[in-house]
Amino acid sequence: MTIEAIDFGRLYRDHLATTQRTRKDASAWDRRAADMASKALRSSYADEFIGRMDLTGAHSLLDVGCGPGTIGLAVAGQLQRVVGLDYSCAMLEAMRAKAAEMRLSNVETLHRAWEECWSDVPQCDIVVASRSTTVDDISTALERLHAKARLRVYLTHLVGGHFTDPAIQAVIGRQVPSVPDYIYLLNILHRMGVHPRLDYIAHENRLADAVDFDDFARRVAWSMGELDAYEICRLHAWYERATPNERMGSPMRWAFISWEK
Numbered sequence: 001m002t003i004e005a006i007d008f009g010r011l012y013r014d015h016l017a018t019t020q021r022t023r024k025d026a027s028a029w030d031r032r033a034a035d036m037a038s039k040a041l042r043s044s045y046a047d048e049f050i051g052r053m054d055l056t057g058a059h060s061l062l063d064v065g066c067g068p069g070t071i072g073l074a075v076a077g078q079l080q081r082v083v084g085l086d087y088s089c090a091m092l093e094a095m096r097a098k099a100a101e102m103r104l105s106n107v108e109t110l111h112r113a114w115e116e117c118w119s120d121v122p123q124c125d126i127v128v129a130s131r132s133t134t135v136d137d138i139s140t141a142l143e144r145l146h147a148k149a150r151l152r153v154y155l156t157h158l159v160g161g162h163f164t165d166p167a168i169q170a171v172i173g174r175q176v177p178s179v180p181d182y183i184y185l186l187n188i189l190h191r192m193g194v195h196p197r198l199d200y201i202a203h204e205n206r207l208a209d210a211v212d213f214d215d216f217a218r219r220v221a222w223s224m225g226e227l228d229a230y231e232i233c234r235l236h237a238w239y240e241r242a243t244p245n246e247r248m249g250s251p252m253r254w255a256f257i258s259w260e261k
């Protein structure tokens, strides 16, 4: 068998189908918008992402799964046009509100899903997809990012396949199967004739700044799905005796994947 025989897009889909990941719809992301807007834009993650971008010769940027504008808004001052695309209305509203607060008049939003028709999505010099590529059909998603970029593409995708630290899963007594991680993307890009650069960004996971146990349990449930009374009980008993470092868990790791057209 050679690597040419492997359909990595199909493997990714098959892998995703085996997970019991709680699929998030737009309304679930709507509920996260205010919290993300207050934190994501000033985060070390955003600094790390932006520090790896090259805007030379670029006038426009498309930010796919833009959320509250974490990446697009941070570089909008250096560009003529920034388009934020997301299927969550509340995320787009947060992006527009933040753009107004920053007195940016070159920011537009586009209410759209990865899965919908993209014929009117503008081509831009730079295309980014930050932490927003957990989609059913990653091959089509990568082809779309590639087609919409004139100069460069930047994306981040999960390393290791777990949104909840496996140590916390063990505490609760529920094992969540991994979601497909970045290695599929590299292989699909290779098949597309793209030879991407690879780097990594690590940052504190979302549990780190939980203010109390209820907040901690809510954050665990966001990525694992609702916890039953027994699971909450186990988590609470562990939380009471855990050190601050144990509560914080291991950092989130993202693969930073970029390529030139």
Ligand SMILES: C[S@@+](CC[C@H](N)C(=O)[O-])C[C@H]1O[C@@H](n2cnc3c(N)ncnc32)[C@H](O)[C@@H]1O
Binding pocket: 026, 029, 030, 040, 064, 065, 066, 067, 068, 069, 070, 071, 085, 086, 087, 088, 091, 112, 113, 114, 115, 129, 130, 131, 132, 135
């Ligand atoms: C983890 S947030 C990332 C937001 C921002 N890019 C960042 O890095 O802070 C994921 C974003 O992708 C959006 N998203 C998830 N699935 C999507 C889909 N199928 N189509 C469009 N947007 C989607 C969500 O609404 C959310 O704003």
